[in-house]
Amino acid sequence: MDLLFAIVRRMRPFVRLLLSLLVTFLGLLAITFFIGRVIPVDPVLAVVGERAPPEVYEATRKAMGLDKPLIVQFGIYIWQVMHGDLGMSLLTSRPVLEDIRRVVPATFELATVATIIGVLIGVPSGVMAAVHAGRWPDHLVRIIGLIGYSVPVFWLGLMGLLLFYGKLGWVGGPGRLDIFYEGMVPQVTGMILIDSLIAGDMSIFRNAVSHIILPSLMLGYYSLAYISRMTRSFMLEQLGQEYITTARVKGMSEARVIWVHALGNVMVPLITVIALSYASLLEGSVLTETVFAWPGLGFYITTALVSADMSAVLGGTIVVGMVFVGLNLFSDFLYRIVDPRAR
Template sequence: MEARTEARRRRASASVIAWAVARFIGIVVITYLGLLAVTFFIGRVVPVDPVLAIVGDRAPASVVAQARKEYGLDLPLYEQFVLYVKNALTGNFGRSVLSTNPVMTDIARVFPATIELATLGTIIGAVLGVPLGVLAAVKRGTIADQIVRVVGLVGYSVPIFWLGLIALLIFYARLGWTEGPGRIGIAYEFTFTPITGFYLLDAILQRDWGAFRDIFSHIILPASLLGYFSLAYISRMTRSFMLNELSQEYIVAARAKGLSETRIIWRHALRNAAVPLVTVIALSYAGLLEGSVLTETVFAWPGLGLYITNSLQNADMNAVLGGTIVIGSVFIGINLLSDVLYRLLDPRTRER
């Protein structure tokens, strides 16, 4: 009897796991198809003819017709979409008009710069934002709380491109504390050899400390601006989560047992608040990856955002749509990963 009960329980558990996996895969497929559908129809409604962008507006009609046939643009719309999805799934976004390289080749070259910038910005935002959020929650209603909230409000309200220009004027042009626009100085541009595409890591691997200092001096200013933007979001959410935890009964019980306030805050309240904070930090990271276009433009940072901007200005729609799909795919992946981590860290969500 007990064996049958155990077998039923295992079958039920396996059924639940299978349903969760199928649901997860279904969400991924539907979300990605939605992303492809949006980018496909954007590419068809913009007032830019991709064929003319490739062959030129003075090309003979026969050349234009041949190009349309070659790229499948003479097919019915639904057939074009099927071909578009097939190409996107294989990483084929065509060739860039500007560089004449395959779009994925260009993206593989520029995307590490964006990842490096967004990663450092997220680290700065999390390292400073979490303690500030905890401080604001613990000192609720005091001047410290008001200062943290104002700092976050400024981070939300002030346009990041304006902050970038001011930062360049002060820390680069006036004080000379950092290097200016770009990713690496001209003194190292032709002597430094990238390995992974992540310049800070490459400089460490090569033990080229002069190049490391130069690269760090270039990245610290734009990364700090992105970090400030991330800090505003993380500190606000940390404060909200901590206020919720500090009002729970287990905090009252911990104080009644005589535990120190420091231990209650950092070992108990923050530990429970850290579960939703994982999602917040992951979403902040994804936001910096997709939202660093203005920062990269201001600082001439050769990342994916600047690549998409230049492509858009030159009607290079293959590059624009390819970059958009890559960023959207990364955003979807990080969202799904944060959801998985949330469920792993919080046992209560596994039963839902």
């Protein structure tokens, strides 16, 4: 009996977590669903076109289940989702799940490379800014960050393309590959960088790198701006603490004080910041995807939304929701590793 109680007690946080996940998702879906139904766009028209005779219109409307009351439609949708069926996309004539499998890897690949760039440059420059607070390195980082925040990605992307692709020819143009390479790597993960390595085709790998470098630098610049600002303020807080003075007094090298002691303590909040910025790149890179003709999730959801392709929008929302939840859990997990107190 005691054992049973112990197990139940152990399980409680997980059950609570599961329940809260369930409620989160249900709420997310409900809001997206009902917003989708009140926007003044007729999804039937998106399928049959404006020339459709009324009987075709009516038949399609019925086939799409739009003649039923809203709440019933929602119920049916949830029922299907629980059975792993995200429905059919109106715009692509395919199951939403299949579409998502196609577009998510493209976004994932781009966001991952971008985040790596953002972290590699953002964290050290944030640290430098904090260490030299008020002096020129700080101002430099601030200016770079400000540009990152305020220049529209659309413009920056186009200028980047014009210069590095159009004039200098250093990088590939819009798209994930030169167009006629399309379909030449067998799809395993959907991420071309990895798939081409698996296939052992270095020319395609190099081509993919030349195409991803510019958009990922653009996106990386934005996360860099954010990450370096956050790193700076976390570090400033730490550097004023007594244990830092103690460490210095003990005669530790300045580098060790900054990069090991202070940065080590900043890691926990920093991981959350990086995770969130990563997640926002996954769904928030619509403009970059448009400029660089990158067939990703943001572009997919936006196109679906303006055409009232609600199954696709909801499917995309579920994925984005899962990514956010997943990254939150992941950063929780990292906390436990980085911060002994959380174990």
